[in-house]
Amino acid sequence: MEARIAQVAVKAGVSIATVSRAFAKPDLVSPKTRKRVYEAAESLNYSISRSATAMKTGHSFRIALLVSEDIATWFNSRLFSGLNAVLSTAGYDIVIYQIETPEERRGFFETLPVRRNADAVIVSSFAIEADETRRLRSVGVPIIGINPPVPNVCDASIRIDDRGGMRQMVEYLISLGHTDIAYISPVITTRLSHSAEARALGFRDACASASTSIRSRELFFDERSDSSMEQLADRIVDLGEDMPTALCCYADLGALPLAFALQRRRIDIPGRISLAGFDDATYSAQYGLTTMHQDPRRLGTLAARRTLDLIGDESVQESSASEREHDVSSAIDETNRHIVVNLELMPRLTTGYPIRR
Structure with a gap:
């Protein structure tokens, strides 16, 4: 026979209201109390109708x-x-x-x-x-x-900060001595506006504000094609002596296949050309890809x-201690509703000093 809510409350040592809240709005009950309620309910074979709770509280959960x-x-x-x-x-x-x-x-x-x-x-x-x-x-x-x-x-x-993160990456390449840098990104085929599009602005910002003259280029590929990176690698190799000394990819998921395609064409990375990505995605660390880390x-x-x-x-006026950790920036608005999480530059094996021509 199924137990009643009052029996669960007695066994858990809490009020009936707390038992109801543990099921209806568990975020308002401490983890320790919630655990006691759930354990008591399980031991007593107590169950609660989710649909009934939704009707009562007005929440769909x-x-x-x-x-x-x-x-x-x-x-x-x-x-x-x-x-x-x-x-x-x-x-x-x-x-x-x-x-x-x-x-x-x-x-x-x-x-x-x-x-x-x-x-x-x-x-x-x-x-x-x-x-x-x-x-x-x-x-x-x-x-x-x-x-x-x-x-x-x-x-x-x-x-x-997509724009600021890409600017930081390009400034790192410039600090290594690169003055001929190409930005690699897909042709925009969607009609939705995406946050990663701001990375191209960061590339332009860094090149425009550099203390030395930078030759900047933007190379595009069609990500809908299965051979897009092979075709892009051919275009880069065909540049010959006009090849840039560094490539800055919009994302690691473009940088990694491009790296493999260039190496199949005997282009040494980073000896002949440095390569950087963005995101620190799967296999980026294992490959040694220089990138911007996000989580x-x-x-x-x-x-x-x-x-x-x-x-x-x-109220979200006061942020929790966990949100004041090192990976949360001070760039928080007055109501603390809009938070910018820090990125981290990860210099690895695919970038180095440019070769002399």
Whole structure:
């Protein structure tokens, strides 16, 4: 026979209200107390209807995560891991929506207020519009941005500085003596605006502000093609003596296959050409790729905590001690709702001093 809530409360040594809160809003109950309640409930074979709790509290216990790429990508999979580590503990499920066009994005924001089947929306790495934010605010659903191109459109955001990070990388290459540098990026084929597009601006910033004259170039490839990096490597090799001494890739997922393609063409890295990436993605450290390190899982945990704050109508004026750690920048706005997480330059084996011509 299934136990009643009062029996669980007695066994756990807490009030009936605390037992109810542990299931309805677990983020408001301390981990130690929550554990006692759950253990007591399990030992007594007590269960609670999630749908009944949702009706009573007005919460769906679902968080909508909007991504523009497959969830299995390096960034998204680690981001999801960080989000889930916090949100699942608090009793929330994450529902993933892959958004690839502005029409799909607008459709989502038009229908969500009607369905009201999410307590918050997390948008990863692409831009949303102000009217979409207002639409959700009207029904009390907050929007949290992760690497949003325009942070202030969101109710809260956690991001890296794509532009500043790429500028730091290029300045590092210039400090090694490189004055002929090419920026490698894909041709933009999506109509959504993505945060990584700002990295090209950082490249231009560093070249324009250098104390010495820099020859800068931008080389593009079509990432939809299976042989895009082979074709790009051929174009670079065909430059002969006009080949740049350093290549700065928009992301490691472009830098690594390009490195392999160049080495198959007997181009020594970093002897003939230095190569740098951005992200510190899978296998970058093992290969020895110079890159900018970011931690998507950390972004996810920070964003999840912000999400719980906003769902609970709790103040986010005071940041937790964990958010004052070394990897969180002082670039925090007055309300502490928009946080910039530090990047770290990782000088490795693929960059060196330029050869003399």
